[in-house]
Amino acid sequence: MKKILCTLLAFCLLAGIFTLPIHASETEQTLTCEKILETAHGIYDSDSESEATRANDLIVGNSLTLSKTTSSLVIIARTLCIEDVTKCGFTYIKLQRLINGSWTDYASYCYYDQYANATEKMFSKSITPPSGYTYRVICEHYAEKPRLVIFKDTQTIYNETTTVYF
Numbered sequence: 350m351k352k353i354l355c356t357l358l359a360f361c362l363l364a365g366i367f368t369l370p371i372h373a374s375e376t377e378q379t380l381t382c383e384k385i386l387e388t389a390h391g392i393y394d395s396d397s398e399s400e401a402t403r404a405n406d407l408i409v410g411n412s413l414t415l416s417k418t419t420s421s422l423v424i425i426a427r428t429l430c431i432e433d434v435t436k437c438g439f440t441y442i443k444l445q446r447l448i449n450g451s452w453t454d455y456a457s458y459c460y461y462d463q464y465a466n467a468t469e470k471m472f473s474k475s476i477t478p479p480s481g482y483t484y485r486v487i488c489e490h491y492a493e494k495p496r497l498v499i500f501k502d503t504q505t506i507y508n509e510t511t512t513v514y515f
Contacts, residue, residue: 387416388415390412391509392508394413395409407493415484422515424442424475424486428470429468435493436465437491439470445484447483480515484515487507488508491505
């Protein structure tokens, strides 16, 4: 049940962050979610509607957020790719905390690459780390498109959030 609520919380957060068309039936759903106290956005977020894309771009939109609730941190990442890609997703997503002036990995959520054979890949995770630390999330957005028999075009975009004290 907690996992379902966390997923629904992530969906609520994404609906507010991304201005995507939503059908009327989806907006009528009500949830009892934990109140979000603070949200840190990705420093290198991009939106296909706000930035002109070059002809060779495989990734047309990417975002990363770290939200603080009363009892947990919520990570949400999104990679949006062009139609012709065969892999769209992430090579890694890591929650880091600041210890003695340096960032150390607290949790890594891509033990294997997270890809979809689609134009969009979403990732959401709720975690309750130790309090009293400053946290951030880093990730690498990834897209791949075949060219010839053994050749392929790839694109990676590094992203990191600003910090949240938990």
